[in-house]
Amino acid sequence: MNKNLIRRAAVAALLALPLLATAQDKEAAAIRKNLGERIPALSQIDEIRKTPMAGLYEVRVGTDILYTDAEGNFIVQGNLLDTRSKKNLTEERVEKLTAIKFDELDTKNAFTMVRGNGKRKLAVFADPNCGYCKRFEKDLQKVNNVTVYLYLIPILGQDSVEKSKQIWCSMNKGKTWDDWMQRDVLPKGASSCNTDALTANLEFAKKYRITGTPTLVFADGTRVPGAINAQQIEQQLAR
Structure with missing residues (x-):
């Protein structure tokens, strides 16, 4: 592949990072706002992040894990399983959060x-x-x-x-x-x-x-x- 094309692609990817971060921040803010207003127990959310499943977000309160859509309109409680790797992603996440040094x-x-x-x-x-x-x-x-x-x-x-x-x-x-x-x-x-x-x-x-x-x-x-x-x-x- 042409070196100039590789360079341009790399630059384009770097330029896209701030836009991607901004979009994710907006989605997280919307989820935090909507869930906090609708469910008092979720007024203090520690972390919101995307999951490998399209459109599904992880909501973490302490070491408790919930899942929601991009607007916080729905809540899913349970385990997220990856059928390809046969891994329990929720279990792995909780194990990481509760690891004891x-x-x-x-x-x-x-x-x-x-x-x-x-x-x-x-x-x-x-x-x-x-x-x-x-x-x-x-x-x-x-x-x-x-x-x-x-x-x-x-x-x-x-x-x-x-x-x-x-x-x-x-x-x-x-x-x-x-x-x-x-x-x-x-x-x-x-x-x-x-x-x-x-x-x-x-x-x-x-x-x-x-x-x-x-x-x-x-x-x-x-x-x-x-x-x-x-x-x-x-x-x-x-x-």
Whole structure:
């Protein structure tokens, strides 16, 4: 192809970018205005962007994803699937929005348990009344050379709140946790210390859609919902 033609095409594409951006901005503004006026819950939209499907726009509020047309006249709630690639685009988007960077976890809201040299790292979000958490803890005992950061998120009722407070306020949090989760020794003692960490953990869980326990976060950012066995833990730690 003639070099001059290539140059002209490149220049034309660059000149078209501002016009394209302006058109998209206008469409986004129209969607934001119409949805905000018609649906109070959508008065604070975080992001609006085009999807791969012609005429369909993604509307993001926090980590909640909705879809609409170019004027905000219709709302679609559900998953957007790409039949060619067989990908769930909504699921991929939510996973990206709720990804947890291990280095950004606030460890002051967790208690730490070190086994062996502690070189490998794992964060666990758990509820003291979660049966799957108890099963997971027994498997975790078979894993050595790991540092576990345990984040209490009492999501299974008021009794979970009370137990979490007693565990958090105990002199030896790790031992109290192990005694209860593995030996059914009820946590005892005061529950009136500063428990802001529990509140922070619940807010974090809501933000990142941690709705079940245990939820595991490995050092490479891999997030695993649910109890896995010792072999699977080892596989993830080795990644």
